[in-house]
Amino acid sequence: MKVQKQGEKLIVPDQVTIPFIEGDGVGAEITPVSQKIVNEAVKTAYQGKRSIEWKEVLAGEKAFKATGNWLPDETLDAFREHLVGIKGPLTTPIGEGIRSLNVALRQTLDLYVCLRPVRWFKGVVSPIKEPQKVDMVIFRENTEDIYAGIEWQQGTPEARKFLRFLKDEMGVTKIRFEDTSAFGVKPVSIEGTERLVRSAIEYALENHLPSVTLVHKGNIMKYTEGGFKKWGYALAEREFAKELSEGKIIINDVIADAFLQNTLLTPEKYSVIATLNLNGDYISDQLAAMVGGIGIAPGANINYLSGHAIFEATHGTAPDIAGQNKVNPSSLILSSVMLLEYLGWKEAADLTTKAMEEAFINGEATTDLARFMPNGKPLGTIEFGETIIKKLRLEP
Numbered sequence: 001m002k003v004q005k006q007g008e009k010l011i012v013p014d015q016v017t018i019p020f021i022e023g024d025g026v027g028a029e030i031t032p033v034s035q036k037i038v039n040e041a042v043k044t045a046y047q048g049k050r051s052i053e054w055k056e057v058l059a060g061e062k063a064f065k066a067t068g069n070w071l072p073d074e075t076l077d078a079f080r081e082h083l084v085g086i087k088g089p090l091t092t093p094i095g096e097g098i099r100s101l102n103v104a105l106r107q108t109l110d111l112y113v114c115l116r117p118v119r120w121f122k123g124v125v126s127p128i129k130e131p132q133k134v135d136m137v138i139f140r141e142n143t144e145d146i147y148a149g150i151e152w153q154q155g156t157p158e159a160r161k162f163l164r165f166l167k168d169e170m171g172v173t174k175i176r177f178e179d180t181s182a183f184g185v186k187p188v189s190i191e192g193t194e195r196l197v198r199s200a201i202e203y204a205l206e207n208h209l210p211s212v213t214l215v216h217k218g219n220i221m222k223y224t225e226g227g228f229k230k231w232g233y234a235l236a237e238r239e240f241a242k243e244l245s246e247g248k249i250i251i252n253d254v255i256a257d258a259f260l261q262n263t264l265l266t267p268e269k270y271s272v273i274a275t276l277n278l279n280g281d282y283i284s285d286q287l288a289a290m291v292g293g294i295g296i297a298p299g300a301n302i303n304y305l306s307g308h309a310i311f312e313a314t315h316g317t318a319p320d321i322a323g324q325n326k327v328n329p330s331s332l333i334l335s336s337v338m339l340l341e342y343l344g345w346k347e348a349a350d351l352t353t354k355a356m357e358e359a360f361i362n363g364e365a366t367t368d369l370a371r372f373m374p375n376g377k378p379l380g381t382i383e384f385g386e387t388i389i390k391k392l393r394l395e396p
């Protein structure tokens, strides 16, 4: 049965169907492991009252081989219809007319929030001294900014036309090397900012988190990034005046470069982060590296208004280790935890997180993490999954 949205509420049936994309490369290894873990967590938490039926939909190389299409319409329809889905990593097709399958999915469903929680797991080796102080949730705007894909290659008639427009009609005189410039456009809107910042504040309130920090470069890009800051504050004051006056939430802002320094020096100062697309890209990767790197960072792309959400492994297809039982499945497992939380199945989510915590404390991890742990016991992907399942079975 399908997840549905009624007004503000997500209606989740006890027997829920979740469409999934297995993913290319290591996708064939991490997807079955994470599904087995989730099934076990749901079984342990709800004793058969709830369950997930996984429905495979095709995308990427597997889709191309089977249908000749990298992203079949049926896949988009399934995500549209079922609201909530999950995906493994996808190869970016080269020269096939699709910029990126991930971008196509985000755009089609207007998934305007890229959500990246970042926390440290005891036992995981980090490059910083006090990783336990890192506990943030990033709300990265997913549809605007210089990422919108409006750009013209140097030397093309379009680039020359755009240059003429800038000079002749807009009076621009500041382009240093006119003939050899490429151009890009950075749209940042009031609506785009407001829906992102609103979602971040609502998330902070629902999860009893202390603050939302607007991260921007408004000191330099005054109208785009500066607009983000101005509209973000205005929205908070207009729609959350009561919560602000009661001290339930604090809204503040920081310039993006200072923020990146501060995350290393005083990460405990930050909780929920709301930021633009490009800043969010850099910030997500830096923060992920601070708590143990690419193999364990989960993520999701969400439209909180329609309810559509696709949870995902944040790393790529890792072709260099595919098929070797080496890949760390934690990113997809923790993305599945986010999915369970989104469904409101918190007990199953918490059981999974706890089992992973216990594994890491014991040094039980895939080689990428275990090799840095003083008590590290390197496990294959399958064996790591089995370890988590054993721990889940022991839960009360």
Ligand code: NAD
Pocket: 088, 089, 090, 091, 092, 102, 294, 295, 296, 312, 313, 314, 315, 316, 317, 318, 319, 320, 321, 326, 327, 328, 329, 330, 331, 368
């Ligand atoms: P990558 O993330 O696949 O790999 C980078 C390095 O990190 C590799 O050495 C890899 O072995 C390692 N690594 C990645 N995930 C790991 C894990 N879970 N456990 C252990 N090691 C891991 O990035 P790439 O090599 O730049 O990209 C390969 C392909 O993946 C490209 O086609 C790219 O377009 C695609 N990609 C897809 C996504 C996505 O679908 N979300 C994201 C990034 C890249």
